[in-house]
Amino acid sequence: xxxxxxxxxxxxxxxxxxxxxxxxxxxxxxxxxxxxxxxxxxxxxxxxxxxxxxxxxxxxxxxxxxxxxxxxxxxxxxxxxxxxxxxxxxxxxxxxxxxxxxxxxxxxxxxxxxxxxxxxxxxxxxxxxxxxxxxxxxxxxxxxxxxxxxxxxxxxxxxxxxxxxxxxxxxxxxxxxxxxxxxxxxxxxxxxxxxxxxxxxxxxxxxxxxxxxxxxxxxxxxxxxxxxxxxxxxxxxxxxxxxxxxxxxxxxxxxxxxxxxxxxxxxxxxxxxxxxxxxxxxxxxxxxxxxxxxxxxxxxxxxxxxxxxxxxxxxxxxxxxxxxxxxxxxxxxxxxxxxxxxxxxxxxxxxxxxxxxxxxxxxxxxxxxxxxxxxxxxxxxxxxxxxxxxxxxxxxxxxxxxxxxxxxxxx
Ligand SMILES: Cc1cc2nc3c(=O)[nH]c(=O)nc-3n(C[C@H](O)[C@H](O)[C@H](O)COP(=O)(O)OP(=O)(O)OC[C@H]3O[C@@H](n4cnc5c(N)ncnc54)[C@H](O)[C@@H]3O)c2cc1C
Numbered sequence: 001x002x003x004x005x006x007x008x009x010x011x012x013x014x015x016x017x018x019x020x021x022x023x024x025x026x027x028x029x030x031x032x033x034x035x036x037x038x039x040x041x042x043x044x045x046x047x048x049x050x051x052x053x054x055x056x057x058x059x060x061x062x063x064x065x066x067x068x069x070x071x072x073x074x075x076x077x078x079x080x081x082x083x084x085x086x087x088x089x090x091x092x093x094x095x096x097x098x099x100x101x102x103x104x105x106x107x108x109x110x111x112x113x114x115x116x117x118x119x120x121x122x123x124x125x126x127x128x129x130x131x132x133x134x135x136x137x138x139x140x141x142x143x144x145x146x147x148x149x150x151x152x153x154x155x156x157x158x159x160x161x162x163x164x165x166x167x168x169x170x171x172x173x174x175x176x177x178x179x180x181x182x183x184x185x186x187x188x189x190x191x192x193x194x195x196x197x198x199x200x201x202x203x204x205x206x207x208x209x210x211x212x213x214x215x216x217x218x219x220x221x222x223x224x225x226x227x228x229x230x231x232x233x234x235x236x237x238x239x240x241x242x243x244x245x246x247x248x249x250x251x252x253x254x255x256x257x258x259x260x261x262x263x264x265x266x267x268x269x270x271x272x273x274x275x276x277x278x279x280x281x282x283x284x285x286x287x288x289x290x291x292x293x294x295x296x297x298x299x300x301x302x303x304x305x306x307x308x309x310x311x312x313x314x315x316x317x318x319x320x321x322x323x324x325x326x327x328x329x330x331x332x333x334x335x336x337x338x339x340x341x342x343x344x345x346x347x348x349x350x351x352x353x354x355x356x357x358x359x360x361x362x363x364x365x366x367x368x369x370x371x372x373x374x375x376x377x378x379x380x381x382x383x384x385x386x387x388x389x390x391x392x393x394x395x396x397x398x399x400x401x402x403x404x405x406x407x408x409x410x411x
Contacts (some may be wrong), residue, residue, distance in 0.1 A: 001129075004028045005323050007158035008134045008170070011040065011272065012050075012309045013295025014163030015116035017323075018315030020057050022125040024324045025168070030126060031146075033133035033164075037114035041189055041275035044228045045074075045204050045220045048091060048103030052316060060351065061119055068115060072223045073156045075201040081372035082210045082365040084258070087195030088203060089261035106204065106220045106228065108191075118213070129153070142183055143332075144290050158332055161319045161390075166276045168297040175293055177284055181236035182370060183299070185215075185277040185306065187209050188231035188245045191269040197218065198227065209252065214362045215245075217252065226269065229253075232277065232306050246272050279303040280352040281359065282376075286344060287337035292319040300348065304355035311348055316324060318343045318395075 005021060007014045010032035021028045055062030065071075076090035090096075091104050116164045120126045134152045137160070138145045147154045171177045199205070205219040215233025222228060231249045238245065249272070253407045278299040286293045295312030302311065322340040326332055345352075345373045359370055 001028065001029065001154065004146070004158045004327055005029070005161060005320075005402075006031065006155050006159075007163055008146070009127060009162070009163040009164035009168075009295075009297070010034075010036070010120065010130075011113060011163060011165060011295065011312065011314030012116060013297070013316040014161065015113070015120055016053070016057070016313045017161045017163060017294060017320045018120055018128075019054075019116075019123070020059070020317045021323065022123040023057055024320065025125070026320075026324055026327065027125045028127070029119060029129065029157070031129045031132050031134055031155070033131065035130045036117040037110050040109040041187070041273045042109045042111060043187075043189060043218055043220055043227075043230055043306065044106050044108055044112075044222065045218075045307070046071075046105050046107065047305075047307055047310050048181050049307075050313060051103055053310070053313045057317065064119075065115065066101075068107070068111075070111035070115075070223065071105040072202050072221055073101060073102035074104045074106055074204055074221070076104075076199075076203040078199060078203045078205045079372065080205065080207040080209075081369045082208050082213060083372070085369065085371040085372040087372050088199070090201075090203075101115035104204075106178055106202070108222065108228075109269075131298050134164070134240040135169075137174065139289060145234050149293045158290065159323050159326060162291055163294040163315070163316060163319075164297055166278050166296040170291075171293055171297045171299075174291070175285070175288060177293075178298060179189065179235075179278070180274070181283070182234065183238060183279045183281050183303075184235040185232045185279060185301075185303075186235050186238050186245060186274065187230055187232040187277055188249060188272055188274040189228055189305070190249070191222075191226055192263070192266045193226050193269055194266045194267065195226075195227050195229075202222055208362060208365075208368060209256065210365070211246065211256075211354045213244075213365060214359075216362075217249065231329075235276075235408055245274065248299065277301045277306055277308060280348070281356040283345060283349070286315075286341045287334060289334045290332045292322060292337055292340045294319050298344075300344070300352075302352065302355045304358040315344050318347070 007030045010030050018030045075095045078088050080086040125254040134146050136148045143156045144160045202221045207217040209348045217231050220228040253259045280300045281303040286298045294315045299309035300311040
């Protein structure tokens with residue numbers, strides 16, 4: 001088979017690239033080793049970025065997602081500092097008076113990713129192959145030659161969009177990006193039913209508990225009384241401290257004074273599973289001759305929040321636009337794909353930089369404690385943090401030391 005664009009991976013990054021190409025009238029082949037619906041270990045938290053981007057590609061997709069029954073609308077985040085002071089930050093400051101158009105939600109990846117794959121199946125421009133793993137890739141003068149192990153499946157492509165996730169062999173072997181424990185998080189997640197005291201407006205919860213620093217525990221409410229509960233920690237810290245994340249989480253839920261009450265009647269549904277989060281806390285080269293790396297394959301996860309789905313969508317769309325430009329110019333050189341990196345880092349870079357600074361804050365629990373103490377009583381700070389979900393310029397303030405100095409002395 002031959003195609004102009006082959007996308008490896010039909011997760012959020014790859015699916016978005018395919019949908020954007022289809023909108024531009026460009027045919028593509030998408031190959032995924034899994035057969036959908038398939039699960040993906042994740043916190044299942046989707047920020048406003050996801051809906052915003054899907055709407056940009058096609059309003060219809062946004063409308064169908066808004067109507068979907070498998071998701072739980074969420075109106076904000078609760079941060080809990082190591083000193084146990086919590087702060088509720090709504091995504092929209094006036095959400096209680098304006099319940100239209102929720103932008104954040106939680107939904108199981110098995111449902112969300114399958115929703116996107118169904119969108120791929122609606123488009124005649126997209127040919128999707130499920131249950132096929134791309135294991136061989138050879139760059140020749142006229143294109144990339146891809147195949148599975150036994151070469152029963154073969155594709156020749158002018159351009160490949162590599163969106164095969166955190167364990168991408170292409171990223172390691174061809175792009176030369178290796179896992180660095182200081183830029184990588186180890187995460188586990190479990191599904192629980194029957195946790196008490198969930199927020200009435202389904203705020204997602206991030207608990208920076210003392211025994212977990214520099215990691216944190218999350219509780220993200222799902223439909224049907226379920227919640228996604230997990231722990232994430234920088235891989236170098238987990239290694240240095242020899243932490244067993246699963247044990248740490250189970251012990252914390254059983255013995256921590258707050259958690260033990262909240263989980264008293266909770267039931268674990270299914271198994272506790274782990275996976276890696278490649279962080280965007282370091283800038284990397286995301287392209288080469290005839291290829292671009294998208295989403296987790298390009299190490300684009302937010303280092304503070306652990307959010308990777310939104311960034312996978314953004315990079316997927318930018319890769320599709322760059323592929324369209326390359327086809328129009330008949331230029332598939334690494335030099336031409338420089339523009340892909342420029343656009344990804346122009347759009348996502350400022351946020352990634354601020355989050356890298358905020359991530360370092362977690363190493364200073366006293367500062368974090370103070371911020372929460374002040375913030376829980378300070379409407380100005382709450383409003384500011386609420387706005388920070390929409391405006392990166394405001395997030396930037398949070399990455400500057402002067403912000404904290406002013407805050408503490410202007411109380
Ligand atoms: C514990 C944990 C919690 C997280 N919580 C959140 C959260 O709450 N919110 C959030 O936004 N992000 C979260 N993330 C990050 C998020 O899961 C990823 O950033 C996101 O899945 C990236 O999407 P992607 O399309 O790049 O890759 P993936 O979703 O990993 O998709 C890659 C696809 O490629 C396919 N594939 C792999 N290898 C091959 C191959 N050789 N050939 C063909 N196909 C292949 C796979 O089957 C898969 O379908 C979390 C991650 C972890 C591990």
